Amino acid sequence: MKKNSFISLQTKTMSFLDNIFSRKAKASHLTEEEIESMIESKEFIKLWVKTTVCLVTLKNGFEIVTYSSCIVPENYNQEIWEHLSYKKAIDRIRELEGYNAHYIH
Numbered sequence: 001m002k003k004n005s006f007i008s009l010q011t012k013t014m015s016f017l018d019n020i021f022s023r024k025a026k027a028s029h030l031t032e033e034e035i036e037s038m039i040e041s042k043e044f045i046k047l048w049v050k051t052t053v054c055l056v057t058l059k060n061g062f063e064i065v066t067y068s069s070c071i072v073p074e075n076y077n078q079e080i081w082e083h084l085s086y087k088k089a090i091d092r093i094r095e096l097e098g099y100n101a102h103y104i105h
Helices: 003-028 032-036 078-104
Strands: 039-047 051-058 063-069
Touching: 032 078, 039 078, 051 078, 063 078
Parallel strands: none
Antiparallel strands: 039 051, 051 063
16 A cells, blocks of 8 residues: 555544544533433333333434332332433433434434
8 A cells, every 4th residue: 555545544534533523522412401302201100019110202203211120119219210210211312312423424
């Protein structure tokens, strides 16, 4: 490989990587408020004795289901487990937005 060809390939590769990392940074820096603005609704259901299921519906109709559960039923607190399952849904949306940033651009 000629030296000029190598430098050209190296420049293209660096440009490609810079593009990927800038999109990744954008997705990872979404604020919770930006993510919550994508949400149409959220619902919580208590299943059995110690499990909470969270259904988040995005404005585009996509649904995300997460859950949280405790080990000991006596430790179950609906508010805590709703909060934890909702945080999992927020994290899942962040993951999907990160994938979207890589895929589309």
